[in-house]
Amino acid sequence: MDGRQPIVRMSGSDTVHAVEVTTRDMEGLPDARGDSVATMLAADYGIKVGGVRVNLGYLIKAEMSQDEVERSVYDLFADPVIEIGSSNEALLNSNDLFPHTPEAVIQVGFKPGVTDNAGQAGLDGLITLYPRLAGQSQVATSRTYMFWGLPEGTNPSELAAMIHNPMIERCAIAGADDCASARWPSLGFPDRPPAVFAEPAFVDLEVSDKQLEEISETGLLALNLNEMHAIQAHYRDPEVRVARESLGLPAGAPTDAELECLAQTWSEHCSHKIFAARINHKDNVTGESSVIDSLFKTHIVSPTLDIQKEVDWLLSVFHDNSGVIAWNDEWSLCMKAETHNSPSALDPFGGAITGIVGVNRDILGTGLGARPIANTDVFCFGPPDYTGDLPPGLFHPSRVFRGVHAGVRAGGNESGIPTVNGAMVFDERYLGKPLVYCGTVGIMPRRLSDGRESHDKTPSSGDIIYMVGGRVGSDGIHGATFSSLELTEESPSSAVQIGDPITQKKMIDMIIEARDTGIIQVITDNGAGGLSSSVGEMAELTNGAEIDLEVVPLKQAGLSPWEILVSESQERMTVGVRPEDCEAFETLALLHEVEATNIGEFTDSGAFVVRFADTPVAHIPISFLHDGCPQLQLESEWTPPQHEPFWPPSMSATGMGDVLSRLMARPNVASKEAWVRSYDHEVIAQTVIKPFCGVNHDAPGDAAVIAPLLGGTQGAVISNGITPRYSDIDAYSMAAASVDEALRNAVCVGVDLEMIAGLDNFCWPDSVESTKTPDGRYKLAQLVRANRAIDEVCRAYRLPCISGKDSMKNDVTMHGEKISVPPTILFSLIGNHNDVRKAVSSDFKCPGDHIYLLGETHQELGASELAYMFRDEGSGGIGGEVPRINPERNLAMYRALTSAMSEGLVASAHDCSDGGLAVALAECCFGSDSGASADISSLERDCNHLDEWGALFGESLGRILVSVSPEDSDAFAAAMKGNSCSRLGTVEVGDEITVSYGDTEALQASMSELKKAWQGSLGG
């Protein structure tokens, strides 16, 4: 190929035009895209390059004249002031623009069928210029990376592997020789191969058990033999057979669509079979032997229902897409958190952006539609500085981190939803599957103007079913069943998608307007399981639905009926509208440029009926769909694990300062500011307590406080707790600590303890005993213990769970190597704040202020961050006492503290978590550019065998470090009477942090040096 030929390509019958754009070479205008690539290569791979430039490419498949294409260059694709554009001519051919020949050029574009948001935007822009192009035209984007000053021996293919993901992207490479002769890489238009339409087929289930299992496995159905038997039995039922015959369906066998629909609805992902299982539980310590009939009902739902009898603000719990609380007389709040782990392992960016915009839709699909107003994100990754072996097929954790972060950033920012709170946890066991938790808070009026309560859905038989938003494609087929399986090298790329925040934003604007007009009767999102789930679930409310798949708008012609039914293509809601409101609904959709298609209606026929035009596709009784899945029977057995104990060395005061400095630099403790600042945390202009605080805006906050009614002073508190390390000793402690951490953080900003609600999000390794999981009984016992902790602690804190989720197969087997995540719970909390003007931040305020530690300190260093640090450095184990919880004692203190806050007696409050008191003390000093002096000898009062390691670095729960101005000190001490409250010392002018144990110096450190260590290890 001669690169100097004009690049007009033919693709099918359409002409493909190419437009290319580069940054203009002006003083004071860097090519910031190129510079970012250079920074990433240096940070993640240690490759220092002389220079990188990035050109943006657009392939336009449209009937346009060369003249029109040329005009579109500066009218649309290139900025006339800061960019240079060309049409149908490679910019690299210009000696003026690129006087030096690059050493390598890599062009990256999406694979066919992968969502290309920039391409979609380009097409929209083109239609603004040339309206006649609407309908048949397409735009695809690419990026061309040009490198100069590559280190000796750099292989362009390896370089390409660093900047593209072959799962979703294509690349073309020009090495030095190609560049010298101007043979530039040039990708063609990513034409989708035509889909092959298959008429509905039936699946013969009158086969051996082995074949039944094969049907499930090869079809990625994730159904076990018991479940296959249940389906088989259904189709043997004579009544069912007669009914099917009369409908023109195969009498004794499911259609492919029916089997897929059942597999989606019954998947672990959608129906939480392990949480619903009947468990024989044995405890080898206590001798207990008992039967648990559903962990979910016993330990999660039951405490909430008991609390619901005593409070009037729990409006909707567990059954909708998110839990709803009555925040005040006019407004309710709702919250949901989800995980998107498997897709994020395969494509970190796409998995994460799909995760965040997906949970936003859970809010939009709550009640009659809520508006998302705040996001939270919590990630668990392998260590970013990991240097060990990595099974082939897995990305390095720093790349997963970068991609997930970029995905959540794009998803949240572009949707205009502030990311107000989050956390990052690092552990080698997250190398296989990262955990990507995305949470969203929503707000809705208690009542609509027509008097309906907005947290209740009000569908009737006869309501029209609309599919709204994006179109259906072959992307996202089998997402729900896929995430119910472990990840292997054969995992399908079709399960990966890229979210499209702008399509979704248009849809959110439209839905909220439709809700306020009173024309929505029922709504839910299309997530896992696609239409089969969304319509299938809502059909339960009217006892039936009938849809026609032929009218469903497709991204690509030729999809088979079962694919249309289960595809999880994103940015879609399913909405029920009364026939008389359809015209108004469609007019709104048109205005917002949102596609809304009437695909059928709700009925009371008792069945979920699917047609493709006149061909019957599926007919499943609602009762069988939702209640036909047989309960799992599982075994669990608890024997506590044994660990080498933690043995601290003997240390001088400055040596302790050095230990603290190393601890501050651990990724679990270190500042995440460089990453968090690239989330918009203030859009909607409501964020009162932000992720960072202090005189230089760089000290860590605890919980977020928002004031969503602009100008109003009532607030909402949002916080998170996640402590997976403790499950290495006891998952009970892990779960208890997660709840306490979330509440402790909320208490630090002054939450109203009369209105707090929680979300439990479990991420577990496979805990069903099998040849693949020989330790399944132990892992299930961990799950039992964690559930019991949630039950007991939430009851004691009067903190009802209102929603939650579980992801139960977080294992990866790559080339025979299995990596399982540690049992992990994210506990998220949403609470009321009576007056945001009284909210408290974590930074010390003034030298001279008195420092208090609230809560009891015990010798609890088991599985602490300190113990892990020493273990990683080669000395000792992580064994010892893991933090125990006393929720009644903690709650009494939390009540006293929040009431002191409302009196204005508290200058700052910060929770003690990873790294204990010493880390908390340093962080409070960071916020005031000050030092501190403290004496920890009084802590012995609560624990007679407490040593200085336990006092400084132990992670006992229920502890908050507080500062109080000297004039308020007496009143504060009086307010805290009856609770453990130790005056430790004073905020000091200067840089010195000193801690003594009576007359003995225990720790000495420089605040600014600690801050340097804390800020230095996770730079952007």
Next chain:
Amino acid sequence: MSARPRVAVISGFGINCETETMAVFEMAGALADKIHVNRLVNGEVSLDDYHIMAVPGGFSFGDHLGSGRLMGNRLRFGLREQVRDFVRAGKPVIGICNGFQVLVKMGLLPGDDEVSLTQTASLALNDSGHYENRWATLEFDPDSPCIWTKGVSRMRVPVRHGEGKFVTDDRNLLDQWAETGQLVARYVDPSTEYPGASDEVLPYPVSPNQSWRNIAGVCDPSGLVFGLMPHPEANHSTWLGATWTREETEHGEGEGMAIFHNAVEYAASRM
């Protein structure tokens, strides 16, 4: 104030600060309506009925093909005469963040006397190469004709953008705009005495994006059309400040409100 000016707050296609932009105009005494761009294009609503127009922040069209570009085109091609008539009628217009990017890319800012809608400046990627949310301090040119910033010297506001570096391909224009007072708002080191604005690019993060001459916002020659990257509407109440918990504050309106009061009073005085 006798009459309440009506404010057209533009929405749709990924604009996402319309709620708070409406709120600040209402707090300043105006009546604000959220108006989807397409309602102006299809004639359902007319800009003639409004006294102020605001293009809020957001991520219109995902910032693809350059922030504000596609929305700018929707206005430039779909509403050209409506927008020009509005400006020529002497009515105030503000563009905030993405709205500022829209006004610059459609050529309304820094603009010219003829309202020719010719683009002369742009907002490039931040030197950091990525989006950032942090607080900055602005200083306003006291000699500017800008009606939005009258009497305001400095203001603390959040910046939240990835493409906010103000540049032009004709450096002579910068001198001209400085002369006519169009370089209204600039990032400034808060520890300096007022006036402290400088042409030298200040270090990051005092200047979060390394904008030329530290420019954060500009106005047109008439002073009626104003746009800026930072978000004054996000500092509408004292409890939204970055360091308010460290300050002795009489709680109430935030520093950002001055801008909206100015415009509402200006519009009311002409009704």
